[in-house]
Amino acid sequence: MRVLLTSYREAAAFDGDARIGVYSAANWQPRGLTYPNADWAIPRTSDGKRIYISTYGGPSNYWPAMVDFFEAQSHTIAEWLNDLDTEYFVLACWCPYTRKAGEQLRDHGSFVCHTGPLGEVLSTFPGLEVVLDTDRLERMWTPLAQDA
Numbered sequence: 001m002r003v004l005l006t007s008y009r010e011a012a013a014f015d016g017d018a019r020i021g022v023y024s025a026a027n028w029q030p031r032g033l034t035y036p037n038a039d040w041a042i043p044r045t046s047d048g049k050r051i052y053i054s055t056y057g058g059p060s061n062y063w064p065a066m067v068d069f070f071e072a073q074s075h076t077i078a079e080w081l082n083d084l085d086t087e088y089f090v091l092a093c094w095c096p097y098t099r100k101a102g103e104q105l106r107d108h109g110s111f112v113c114h115t116g117p118l119g120e121v122l123s124t125f126p127g128l129e130v131v132l133d134t135d136r137l138e139r140m141w142t143p144l145a146q147d148a
């Protein structure tokens with residue numbers, strides 16, 4: 001099984017392909033899109049509050065907090081994967097095509113997205129290959145890049 005982590009912009013390429021399920025991994029999706037939500041992938045608390053990077057004071061604390069957040073849902077994720085009827089699925093987020101991500105790229109040369117720590121957690125699931133799109137591979141903030 002394989003998952004691609006990408007933006008809504010890139011995910012549009014898979015529209016109409018029955019072999020590939022596209023799911024929304026963000027609190028809202030762009031106007032006109034109606035992808036089903038992957039609820040466990042959306043950064044909001046169980047009581048519905050949206051989780052922000054600023055809640056954690058910046059990416060270096062946000063990343064491990066979000067790893068914990070997704071790890072805490074491992075059972076839910078495993079069941080969801082088990083119910084999936086395609087071998088290939090896509091999780092879509094806005095980034096980096098938002099004003100905020102654009103500012104991060106301009107000011108820091110990278111953007112911060114919850115699909116980073118999400119991918120880290122998903123890569124621990126046996127039999128699931130995690131693929132990042134080019135934006136994420138080349139321009140997403142990661143703890144490793146930060147240490148380099």
Ligand SMILES: [Zn+2]
Nearest residue numbers: 093095113114
């Ligand atoms: Zn994002």
